[in-house]
Amino acid sequence: MTAGGRKSPMGALFLAALALAAFLPQPWKGRLATHGRLHFLVHLAAFQTAFLLHAWGRQDRAAMIRAACLLALFGALLEFMQTRVYGNFFEYRDVLADATGVALGFAVRELIRSAECIRAAAR
Secondary structure, three states, rough: OOEEEEEHHHHHHHHHHHHHOOOOHHHHHHHHHOOOOHHHHHHHHHHHHHHHHHHHHOHHHHHHHHEEEEEHHHHHHHHHHHHHOOOOOHHHHHHHHHHHHHHHHHHHHHHHHHHHHHHHHHH
C-alpha cells in the first residue's frame, strides 16, 4: 500500500507482524494477550494502527476507503487461514473487531483531516 503516492514500509512491516502474530503457537498467544480478556481490544488496536499507518499521508478519500476495505479483508483472510492451520472455528467476533478497528482508524484520520482543514481555513 502507499501513502500519498509514497510507499508505506512501516505499514507493510506492521501487516507482516500481524500475519506472524496470527500464526504464533497457542501458548505464545496466551502470553501476548492475543487470547483471553484483552483479545477483542488487541484486534481493535492492531487494525486501527494498521489503517493509520497506511492512510496517514493519503489525501484521496477513495484510496483511504480502498485501504480500509483491503485491511478488513486481510483480517478475515487471516481468520480463515487460522481455521485451516489450527482447525479451529472461524471467529466472526475477531473479524468484527478487525473491521471496527479499521473503521475507528478511518474516523480518527477523518477527524484529524477535518481539523487540519479548519486550521488552514482560519489562517
